[in-house]
Amino acid sequence: MKGGVFMAKIDSAYAYYASTYANKEVSRYDSHKKSDLRKIYNRIIKTNKESPLYKISNMSEAKKYAIDIKESSKAILNAVDSLSDKYAGSSDSFQKKVAESSNEDAVGVRYVGDGSENKGADGFDIEVRQLAAPQVNTGSYLDSKALSFIPGSYSFDINTNASSYEFQFGVSTGETNGEVQDKLKRLINASGLGIEADIVHDDSGKAALQLTSMQTGLSETEDSLFSVAPSANAESISMMKQLGIDKVSSPAHNSDFSLNGTAHSSLSNTFTINNTFELTLKKPTTDTGAAAIGFKANSDAVADNVQTLVDAYNKMIDVADDYSVNDSADATRLLRDISSITKGSQSKLSYIGLMTDDDGKLTIDRDILAGALSPDRADDTFNTLTALKDAIGDKANSVTVNPMNYVQKVVVAYKNPGHNFNTPYISSIYSGMMLDSYA
Numbered sequence: 001m002k003g004g005v006f007m008a009k010i011d012s013a014y015a016y017y018a019s020t021y022a023n024k025e026v027s028r029y030d031s032h033k034k035s036d037l038r039k040i041y042n043r044i045i046k047t048n049k050e051s052p053l054y055k056i057s058n059m060s061e062a063k064k065y066a067i068d069i070k071e072s073s074k075a076i077l078n079a080v081d082s083l084s085d086k087y088a089g090s091s092d093s094f095q096k097k098v099a100e101s102s103n104e105d106a107v108g109v110r111y112v113g114d115g116s117e118n119k120g121a122d123g124f125d126i127e128v129r130q131l132a133a134p135q136v137n138t139g140s141y142l143d144s145k146a147l148s149f150i151p152g153s154y155s156f157d158i159n160t161n162a163s164s165y166e167f168q169f170g171v172s173t174g175e176t177n178g179e180v181q182d183k184l185k186r187l188i189n190a191s192g193l194g195i196e197a198d199i200v201h202d203d204s205g206k207a208a209l210q211l212t213s214m215q216t217g218l219s220e221t222e223d224s225l226f227s228v229a230p231s232a233n234a235e236s237i238s239m240m241k242q243l244g245i246d247k248v249s250s251p252a253h254n255s256d257f258s259l260n261g262t263a264h265s266s267l268s269n270t271f272t273i274n275n276t277f278e279l280t281l282k283k284p285t286t287d288t289g290a291a292a293i294g295f296k297a298n299s300d301a302v303a304d305n306v307q308t309l310v311d312a313y314n315k316m317i318d319v320a321d322d323y324s325v326n327d328s329a330d331a332t333r334l335l336r337d338i339s340s341i342t343k344g345s346q347s348k349l350s351y352i353g354l355m356t357d358d359d360g361k362l363t364i365d366r367d368i369l370a371g372a373l374s375p376d377r378a379d380d381t382f383n384t385l386t387a388l389k390d391a392i393g394d395k396a397n398s399v400t401v402n403p404m405n406y407v408q409k410v411v412v413a414y415k416n417p418g419h420n421f422n423t424p425y426i427s428s429i430y431s432g433m434m435l436d437s438y439a
Contacts, residue, residue: 020067020068020071040401043397043401044401044402047401047402048402050415050417051415052411052412052413052414052415053411053412053413053414053415054409054410054411054412055409055410055412056407056408056409057408057409057410058408061323062407062408062409065319065323065406065407066403066404066406066407067403068319068322068323069316069319069334069399069403069406070399070400070403072312072315072316072318072319073316073396073397073399073400073403074396074400075312075315076309076312076313076315076316076392076393076395076396077393077396077397077400078312079308079309079311079312080309080389080392080393080396082096082308083096083305083308083309083389094302094305094306094382094385094386094389095298095301095302095305096111096301096305097111097113097295097296097301098111098295098296098300098301098304098305099111099277099293099294099295099296100293100294100295100296101291101292101293102291102292102293103285103288103291103292105282105283105288106128106281106282106283106284106285106288106291107126107128107279107280107281107282107285107291107293108279108280108282109277109278109279109280109293110277110278110280111276111277111278111295112272112275112276112277112278113275113276113277122294122295123292123293123294123295124259124260124273124292124293124294125259125260125261125290125291125292125293126257126258126259126279126285126290126291126293127257127258127285127289127290127291128255128256128257128281128283128284128285128291129256129257129258129284129286130253130254130255130256130257130284131255131269131281131282131283131284132216132217132252132253132254132255132266132267132268132269132281133216133217133250133252133253134212134213134214134215134216134225134252135212135213135224135225135226135248135250135251135252136210136211136212136213136248136249136250137210137211137212137226137228137245137246137247137248137249138200138208138210138211138244138245138247138249138250139181139208139209139210139243139244139245139247140208140242140243140244141201141202141204141206141207141208142177142178142181142206142207142208142242143177143206144176144177144178144181144205144206144207145176145177145178146176146177147174147175147176147177148177148242149171149175149177149180149239149242150171150235150238151170151171151172151173151175152170152171152235153168153169153170153235154168154169154170154171154230154231154235154236154239155167155168155169155230155231155236156228156229156230156231156236156239156240156246157228157229157230157231158188158191158193158195158211158226158227158228159226159227159228159229160193160194160195160213160225160226161222161225161226162194163193165191165193166231167184167187167188167191169183169184169187177207178199178207181199181207181208181209181243182199184197184209184243184245185197185198185199185209188211193226194213194214194215195211195212195213195214195226196211196212196213196214197209197210197211197212198210198212208244209243209245210245210249211226211228211245213225213226213252215252215267216252216254216255216267216268216269217252217253217254217255217266217267217268218251218252218253218254218267219267224248224251224252225252227246228240228245228246229246230246254266254267255267255268255269255281257281259273269281269282273293277293279293298373299366299369299370299373302369302373303364303366303369303370306354306364306369306385307364309388309389309392310354310362310363310364312392313338313341313361313362313392314361314362316334316338316396316399317335317338317339317359317360317361319334320332320334320335320338321335321359331406333405333406334399334406335360337395337399338360338395339360341388341391341392341395342354342356342360342362342388343356345384345387345388348384349362349384349388351372351384352368352369352372352381352384352385353365353366353367353368353369353370353371353372354369354388369381
């Protein structure tokens with residue numbers, strides 16, 4: 001029974017993590033070299049060598065709190081790392097280029113360079129004629145409450161360019177068309193084929209099963225992104241004729257655009273130009289004219305880079321505030337540790353436009369910051385910003401290694417100083433959650 005309790009606690013931790021953070025955008029700073037991982041591992045061991053044994057009183061809330069702390073501290077580290085690519089000097093780090101589009105509604109842009117690109121490639125114009133589109137198969141529209149399928153067992157294949165998957169399902173006596181369509185929707189979505197199934201309705205209220213590829217565009221060697229075919233038996237062939245999902249209602253196609261008047265196309269609506277600009281096509285520019293892609297002015301770029309760091313810092317403050325009334329969290333300690341970063345330098349920060357409010361959050365006065373970037377003040381301003389970045393990064397590193405430091409717990413026993421084995425996992429993201437609360 002203890003094993004069952006253990007697994008339930010781990011499963012619920014993973015469930016919370018997956019539902020809250022699994023769909024977030026993955027940053028390139030989330031990947032690390034072996035040497036980076038070894039450093040983190042060694043820091044965990046050092047942190048925990050003398051760590052006492054403890055129990056968690058409110059396991060359900062504590063694991064959520066630990067995960068939120070971990071993720072918010074990782075966001076800070078990503079922000080710090082994003083200001084460190086190829087930028088060794090203190091002034092360079094906050095002068096990292098920031099890309100902009102004159103028409104964000106049609107073409108989004110993000111700077112993905114590392115500072116080493118050709119400085120002459122400052123921008124271009126882009127006209128979008130057509131977005132890349134996925135393949136869509138729309139089945140037959142059926143009366144959801146009717147009984148059209150003969151009870152029995154059926155199967156069909158969905159073939160993609162990467163894999164093939166056989167689906168087997170049964171229809172029970174009295175099962176309606178809507179129930180069969182919903183069953184197939186869930187089966188397909190759970191397959192991991194890169195195809196999203198949904199139920200769509202026509203004007204009369206009838207419903208059809210619709211399959212849409214997550215991939216867009218077609219290469220020169222492809223005729224389609226996926227195909228649907230029933231098994232060879234007569235029952236499955238008849239089922240497919242009635243279901244109709246083997247028919248392509250909208251074929252996939254590539255995007256069509258031009259850069260400075262030169263025609264181009266792509267398989268996806270998101271792509272990179274010269275390893276410098278990541279473009280996201282959102283809609284055609286037929287009515288608005290070409291979108292100009294380039295870089296923001298220096299003062300705006302600095303302000304945007306500072307904003308990235310400030311947003312990540314404020315998110316950690318929000319986590320502490322959100323759990324301030326939760327008896328599983330030592331939110332006061334977290335808030336004190338995070339806000340202490342700026343308390344000793346409030347006058348310096350306000351002098352360059354970074355204001356601290358009553359909650360400990362930072363805001364940017366862009367006018368004051370722009371003035372602080374004047375030639376006679378720039379060096380001092382960038383030194384202050386770099387000191388802030390380093391202090392925030394150091395604190396986030398500490399929090400990431402041991403998020404359980406900010407969870408309310410009862411110490412059961414202290415270790416014998418200097419005579420302990422390594423315990424590398426106790427402050428991992430799920431540490432403490434593995435303990436049986438009834439022990």
